[in-house]
Amino acid sequence: MLTILEPTPESLRKAAEALRAGELVGMPTETVYGLAGNAFDPAVLARIFEIKKRPFFDPLIVHVAEFTEVEALVRDVPADARLLMERFWPGPITLVLPKTDRVPDLATAGLDTVAVRMPAHPVARALLRATGLPLAAPSANPFGCLSPTTALHVAEAFSEGIALVLDGGPCRIGVESTVVGWENGEPVMLRPGGISLELLEETLGKNVAVAANGGEASEGKATASPGNLPWHYAPRTPLRLLTSVANDIPSPGKPGGGSSGLIWFGAEPAPEGFVLVENLSATADLAEAAEKLFAALHRLDAAGLDALVAVMVPEQGLGRAINERLRKAAAAPVDHRDQRNRLK
């Protein structure tokens, strides 16, 4: 079992020392827990990919605590990006900008852009400051699996290779950051996340394109971001989506149907017959649903059920990020289920 430490001046010092010595640390952020390492050290970056079994074509997000640190990473900050930084940093938005030579190719999958974010979680900020380095930190889970929103999720996913995990409590946002890049000078939302498309458009005063695969997949949209794959965020238990409760009421009790768990949303009573029901928000609050999403999926996945069913939430605000996670989770291939033991 990995060491989980409460954040204290001493544990922060210990974590910062480990990071400066080239080790990896489980870092709480407001979105999900990150697997953090020195972003300037290619050997450290290689270890992040290795322990996550993450493909090298999937670039990492580099985290900073101070605006001044961005200069070492990014060559040019367009006016739109500056507006987003000023309004949302520290917070759940990642900006993809032209990189400097100091950023190793491994961090960017060889692209000439780097993804940068300033997280808001006080423990992430304290750790970044204590370390004095930008930290590359993808989610602290094996590639393709459910994202970790508690320190225990991290410890359950990895048994070695991480110096320690700082326990910053359950993640407040609960879904990954929104990723924004620029194509021909125009902003593109590459991944829906903790800042809604509506807020992006309001802040920039213009339409923001949505990358294919970055939300409801549709043709003719901007190109997808590398690493933005058709399936992701997947529990081991097969997951089926309900687009509309009215015309697609699940019937788990049917002969041969096996035991099922349900992800539900809103004040309507959940359909009967499910062994376990997780209501993401009884008041239909999308922020609450995002916060609870991964922990609910972790609990259902640990229950040894035959199948999971999830109702989709309204496709607006944080609902876009939630539905994108659910769609990708439901698209996982059958053999994803068999990987549990292999990854341990």
Ligand code: AMP
């Ligand atoms: P994760 O670390 O899994 O939260 O996600 C990082 C994601 O950000 C990647 O999977 C990409 O989709 C996106 N990303 C990171 N760097 C870049 C980049 N240079 N260009 C485009 N997308 C990027």
Ligand code: MG
């Ligand atoms: Mg991830």
